[in-house]
Amino acid sequence: MIVLPENLEVPSTRLEAADRVLYRECEYLNLGSYDQWLALFSEDCLYWAPLAPGQDDAKSHSSLFHENRELMRMRIDRITHEAAHSLAGGIRTSRTAGPAALREIEEESGDWIVERRFQMTERQGERTRLFAGLCTYRLTPGRESFLIREKRVDLIDCDQPHEPLEVFF
Amino acid sequence: MFGEMVRDGAVDGRVYTSREVFAAEIERVFARCWSYVGHLSEIPQPGDYRRVTVAGRPLIFIRHEDGTPRVLLNRCAHRGAAVVGRDCGRARRLRCPYHGWTYATDGALKQLPLPGGYAGDGAPRRGDPAWSLKSYPVETHRDFAFVRLEEPQKPLPLAEFLGPAGEALDLMADRSPTGRLSVAGGRLAILLRCNWKVYLENLHDGLHPPHVHESSISAARAAAAGGEPREEIRWVAANGQPLAAFGELEVRCHPHGHSDMSGFRKEADGRDAGYREALEEAWGGGRADRALTRNLHNACFYPGASAHPQYMQMRRLTPLAPNRTLVESWTLKAEGAPESHFLRNVRYANTIHSPSSLVKPDDAEAYRRVQQGLEGSPGPVSQHRSDENPGPDTSTALSEEYVRSQYLAWQSYMED
Numbered sequence: 013m014i015v016l017p018e019n020l021e022v023p024s025t026r027l028e029a030a031d032r033v034l035y036r037e038c039e040y041l042n043l044g045s046y047d048q049w050l051a052l053f054s055e056d057c058l059y060w061a062p063l064a065p066g067q068d069d070a071k072s073h074s075s076l077f078h079e080n081r082e083l084m085r086m087r088i089d090r091i092t093h094e095a096a097h098s099l100a101g102g103i104r105t106s107r108t109a110g111p112a113a114l115r116e117i118e119e120e121s122g123d124w125i126v127e128r129r130f131q132m133t134e135r136q137g138e139r140t141r142l143f144a145g146l147c148t149y150r151l152t153p154g155r156e157s158f159l160i161r162e163k164r165v166d167l168i169d170c171d172q173p174h175e176p177l178e179v180f181f
Numbered sequence: 182m183f184g185e186m187v188r189d190g191a192v193d194g195r196v197y198t199s200r201e202v203f204a205a206e207i208e209r210v211f212a213r214c215w216s217y218v219g220h221l222s223e224i225p226q227p228g229d230y231r232r233v234t235v236a237g238r239p240l241i242f243i244r245h246e247d248g249t250p251r252v253l254l255n256r257c258a259h260r261g262a263a264v265v266g267r268d269c270g271r272a273r274r275l276r277c278p279y280h281g282w283t284y285a286t287d288g289a290l291k292q293l294p295l296p297g298g299y300a301g302d303g304a305p306r307r308g309d310p311a312w313s314l315k316s317y318p319v320e321t322h323r324d325f326a327f328v329r330l331e332e333p334q335k336p337l338p339l340a341e342f343l344g345p346a347g348e349a350l351d352l353m354a355d356r357s358p359t360g361r362l363s364v365a366g367g368r369l370a371i372l373l374r375c376n377w378k379v380y381l382e383n384l385h386d387g388l389h390p391p392h393v394h395e396s397s398i399s400a401a402r403a404a405a406a407g408g409e410p411r412e413e414i415r416w417v418a419a420n421g422q423p424l425a426a427f428g429e430l431e432v433r434c435h436p437h438g439h440s441d442m443s444g445f446r447k448e449a450d451g452r453d454a455g456y457r458e459a460l461e462e463a464w465g466g467g468r469a470d471r472a473l474t475r476n477l478h479n480a481c482f483y484p485g486a487s488a489h490p491q492y493m494q495m496r497r498l499t500p501l502a503p504n505r506t507l508v509e510s511w512t513l514k515a516e517g518a519p520e521s522h523f524l525r526n527v528r529y530a531n532t533i534h535s536p537s538s539l540v541k542p543d544d545a546e547a548y549r550r551v552q553q554g555l556e557g558s559p560g561p562v563s564q565h566r567s568d569e570n571p572g573p574d575t576s577t578a579l580s581e582e583y584v585r586s587q588y589l590a591w592q593s594y595m596e597d
């Protein structure tokens with residue numbers, strides 16, 4: 013259940029809806045259900061993994077990932093392509109998330125800013141890797157549920173060298 | 182003995198896998214060549230420093246108080262502790278964290294605690310060069326700094342070592358009407374499970390894209406189907422051009438193993454108001470035009486660096502083990518050039534040089550497969566591919582001429 017800031021009350025149905033989106037976001041990736049995963053995002057969405065700790069600008073500074081919906085789609089098409097040689101040995105991932113906390117509800121947009129810690133273990137070929145960090149979501153409220161407008165992933169070792177990073181965290 | 186491993190357009194597979202060959206390469210190739218150590222803009226003020234590893238040595242790239250760039254061994258003259266622990270910073274003096282020996286920014290020993298306590302002839306004394314941080318020769322080309330760690334039999338000045346390959350660095354500096362560049366936008370770094378030479382042998386390989394990059398080409402084509410594709414998609418899709426088009430790309434092989442290739446992924450960069458004029462004013466018409474239109478892709482400064490002037494990318498390769506290589510890349514920002522160029526170049530770096538690149542994993546997998554295939558077997562590896570109409574100094578991206586040229590240099594260094 014999402015942790016609320018003090019002095020903020022939110023109807024429990026909204027909280028449950030946000031919780032469901034966050035649960036699915038993680039689980040669809042674990043299952044490799046990329047189309048369903050992408051459907052959780054808005055048309056104007058952004059997937060961003062900064063290269064530097066605390067990075068606040070993705071235009072004049074490089075990022076590990078910086079993808080709009082079109083580029084996210086292109087990544088999905090590549091990793092699910094039969095000739096993706098690097099994935100020929102298969103890839104299995106398991107993400108676990110810590111408790112999510114609602115940081116704020118933006119006044120102007122009504123967007124929810126939610127954070128949670130995550131760990132991901134990735135098994136690819138004979139290699140197993142660990143990733144950990146903070147995910148920050150911007151959730152846009154719709155009539156019934158939320159769409160993800162931005163997912164930001166701050167890896168604790170974002171500024172270190174990595175072997176190729178192929179799937180989303 | 183190493184020289185014999187290269188013969189008749191083929192090399193012995195062990196040049197990629199043997200620990201002995203690897204150790205010799207570090208000492209004979211990497212330590213004796215000019216190695217790219219950094220750009221002067223990374224250490225703008227006296228005392229600014231960066232840690233760098235070249236040829237297995239821990240180094241400090243630092244601006245001395247007189248303004249000159251220096252490269253020091255990050256190894257305390259007392260008991261050997263690495264004096265500098267941060268990746269970068271600014272310091273007036275470098276103080277060893279172990280027993281407090283303190284050095285100036287040129288490496289001179291300035292202070293040692295209990296100076297009377299070091300007895301005997303040859304004991305450490307302040308200012309004694311024998312007890313300073315070891316310092317290496319540094320030379321720059323248009324503010325790109327190179328270091329040489331060991332003296333070869335026939336030492337060459339940097340300008341002669343680079344020769345015509347230096348053009349790629351000139352093209353970058355000439356994109357600024359003041360000639361001033363700065364490293365900006367962070368460092369991207371990717372680890373590869375292959376020998377360093379496998380990486381260099383791919384730089385102008387026009388035969389591999391349709392096979393290796395099928396998955397990203399197909400994804401980019403699907404993305405481009407909607408109309409005018411955004412540039413990230415275009416850059417990925419460029420690998421899908423027909424083989425004949427790769428056969429049009431001119432590859433030049435320079436002395437000492439360097440090479441470059443022209444024509445791949447071309448941008449029209451002369452259209453911003455006032456920019457071309459500013460460059461013409463600074464450099465004259467011909468040179469300004471070259472800076473804007475000449476596109477050298479993956480220009481290689483053998484053995485350890487590569488540049489892509491059009492997108493202002495500089496890369497350094499660091500061999501970590503026979504089957505491990507680190508590749509780092511930086512974007513350079515040209516003073517007085519349109520901001521839009523810089524922002525595009527950052528996107529280019531994200532698309533092509535980030536570990537998350539859609540292009541890179543399949544390259545990395547091909548390199549890994551080469552490494553896997555060669556492990557433990559001494560048979561020959563072919564580099565025979567030629568153009569149908571090879572010229573005296575040029576070839577195309579369908580020829581392995583540049584690989585053979587790399588091995589000519591390799592052989593001469595390894596036998597030196």
Ligand code: FES
Nearest residue numbers: 257259260277280
């Ligand atoms: S090792 Fe540096 S002062 Fe002792």
Ligand SMILES: [Fe+2]
Nearest residue numbers: 389390393544
């Ligand atoms: Fe490639």
